[in-house]
Amino acid sequence: MPSWSRSAADSIVHRLFPAYWNYYREIRPRGTADRQVYDRLLQGEREFQRDASNRARTYYEAALARDSTFIPAAWRLSIVYRFLRVPLGDYLRKLYETRGPELPEQYRELTASLLDADLPRRFERYRATVAKFPRDGYVRFVYADELFHHGPLVGYPLDSAMAQFDSAVAIDPDLDQMLAYDHLVYGYLRLGRRAQADSSLARRLAIPPSGEREELQRRRFLKLAYDERFRPWRASVKRWYAGLTADSTTMEASIASADSASRFDIPGSQLGLGKILVRTGLDSLARANGHRAQGIALMAFGRPLAALPQLDTAALRWGRPDSLLERAEWRVMPGILGLPGVPATAREWGLARLKRNRRPGREWGPAPYGPSRSRHMREAILSRRTSTRAG
Numbered sequence: 001m002p003s004w005s006r007s008a009a010d011s012i013v014h015r016l017f018p019a020y021w022n023y024y025r026e027i028r029p030r031g032t033a034d035r036q037v038y039d040r041l042l043q044g045e046r047e048f049q050r051d052a053s054n055r056a057r058t059y060y061e062a063a064l065a066r067d068s069t070f071i072p073a074a075w076r077l078s079i080v081y082r083f084l085r086v087p088l089g090d091y092l093r094k095l096y097e098t099r100g101p102e103l104p105e106q107y108r109e110l111t112a113s114l115l116d117a118d119l120p121r122r123f124e125r126y127r128a129t130v131a132k133f134p135r136d137g138y139v140r141f142v143y144a145d146e147l148f149h150h151g152p153l154v155g156y157p158l159d160s161a162m163a164q165f166d167s168a169v170a171i172d173p174d175l176d177q178m179l180a181y182d183h184l185v186y187g188y189l190r191l192g193r194r195a196q197a198d199s200s201l202a203r204r205l206a207i208p209p210s211g212e213r214e215e216l217q218r219r220r221f222l223k224l225a226y227d228e229r230f231r232p233w234r235a236s237v238k239r240w241y242a243g244l245t246a247d248s249t250t251m252e253a254s255i256a257s258a259d260s261a262s263r264f265d266i267p268g269s270q271l272g273l274g275k276i277l278v279r280t281g282l283d284s285l286a287r288a289n290g291h292r293a294q295g296i297a298l299m300a301f302g303r304p305l306a307a308l309p310q311l312d313t314a315a316l317r318w319g320r321p322d323s324l325l326e327r328a329e330w331r332v333m334p335g336i337l338g339l340p341g342v343p344a345t346a347r348e349w350g351l352a353r354l355k356r357n358r359r360p361g362r363e364w365g366p367a368p369y370g371p372s373r374s375r376h377m378r379e380a381i382l383s384r385r386t387s388t389r390a391g
Contacts (some may be wrong), residue, residue: 013152014154027227029236033069036066036067037063037066037067037070037073039072040059040060040062040063040066040073041059041060041063041070041072041076043059044056044057044058044059044063044073044076044080045058045076046217047210048076048079048080048177048179049061049175049176049178049179050141050176050178050207050208050210050215051178051179051182051210051212051214051218052211052212052215053072053080053083053084053212054084054212054214055075055201055210055212056080057077057081057084059082060073060076060077061077064322066079071099071102071103074095074099075095075107075272078091078092078095078111079142082106082114083179085149092111092114092115093115093300095111096108096111096112096115104132105132106129106133106136106139107131107139109128109129109132109141110126110127110129110142112125113125113126113129113146114349119150119153119154119196120154122146122150123146123151123154123156126142126146126147127143128165128317129143130143132211136169136171137168137169137171137172137175140164140167140168141164141165141179141180143164143169144161144165144167144180144183145161145179145183147160147161147164148161148186148187149167151372154315156196158187158190158191159191161183161187162184162187162188164192165183165184165187166184167181168180169181169184176207178204178207178210178215181200181203181204181207182206182218182222184200185197185200185201185204185222185225185226187201189225189229189285192229194229194230195299197226197229197230198326201222201223201226202220203207205219205222205223207387209388211375223239224269225266225269228266228268228269229266235269236272239269239272239273239276258333259279267296267297267298267300267301268297270293270294270296270297270300271293271294271297271298271301273290273293274289274290274292274293274294274297274310275294276290277289277290277293278290278291278294283317284317285317287317288313288314288317288318289314291310291311291313291314291317292310294307294310295307295308295309295314295330298310298312299334299339302339302340302341304334304339304341304342305341305343307330308330308331308342308346311327311330311367312327312330315327324353325353325354327350328350328351328353328354329350329352329354330350331346331347331349331350332347332350332351332354
């Protein structure tokens with residue numbers, strides 16, 4: 001019976017998921033006799049590649065519901081959690097400590113890297129894993145994503161991440177790889193490289209939409225970001241129109257656009273969209289997002305004194321329990337990243353507040369997985385620092 005089930009699973013993969021055949025052959029020795037588990041895993045893979053992380057999560061969790069010992073689905077689920085910004089520290093650490101020996105070697109090493117809070121050491125681990133498994137596109141993708149988001153904190157330039165993303169898509173050219181193309185568009189727009197941005201955006205938009213709301217919003221924003229960078233006259237028309245049509249769909253797209261503009265180093269767009277949200281936002285949360293967008297843009301323009309009132313207003317409007325902590329972070333982070341202008345008294349207040357909220361036993365420094373609350377401001381100003389390392 002198990003051999004029949006394995007043959008049936010092989011047949012399903014060959015027929016329905018030919019692009020995943022090499023990956024499937026790798027995980028099969030750690031597999032299961034239940035062909036539906038494979039089917040759900042590979043459905044999750046396809047959705048993840050199409051930037052439909054919520055649906056991918058559903059499929060991975062369904063695979064584990066049928067076979068809780070199926071380690072490939074458990075590890076893939078941790079990566080989806082990361083992209084969905086679900087707190088995953090406890091999940092990832094438990095997976096590594098209890099089932100680490102069952103993970104394929106490259107994923108065991110990636111998990112250890114993700115859990116390492118020492119960024120220089122973390123990137124040394126990544127480089128060693130990529131060198132050991134040069135034809136594993138997933139390994140290279142995770143490394144590229146880490147370089148993109150955390151590399152500048154320790155001196156790796158954006159070019160390093162772009163090179164790794166380009167290599168990742170070249171390894172598995174038959175996969176959709178929406179997330180990789182998202183980052184390529186982000187990076188080349190930020191770097192102002194129009195030809196490469198054209199190519200990456202065209203390939204990204206040629207992939208059929210996944211249907212998830214967040215992915216559809218991202219498509220609209222990629223087009224807007226391209227216009228902001230290379231066709232500002234068209235972008236200004238789009239922003240003007242957004243200010244006239246204060247319906248919920250337009251506002252959601254504007255919030256997503258304002259929230260993401262810092263990734264492209266186009267603070268002028270973020271400032272304009274933030275003003276629109278404050279003026280026409282349909283509720284207090286939308287207007288709070290407008291204040292935050294303006295604050296982040298002003299930080300990127302090197303005007304922290306003008307930015308802090310906007311960021312404070314946003315934190316107060318949200319009214320979250322951690323709002324006071326977030327206000328403290330905004331006063332401390334600019335100095336850490338080399339951005340002058342925050343008064344010494346404000347920095348001292350922020351540092352004192354952060355020290356009072358420090359949990360026992362927790363070290364200072366970047367989180368070992370995922371971004372912190374201040375990721376938007378970090379992304380806004382990291383691109384303005386001079387970096388010299390190579391990835």
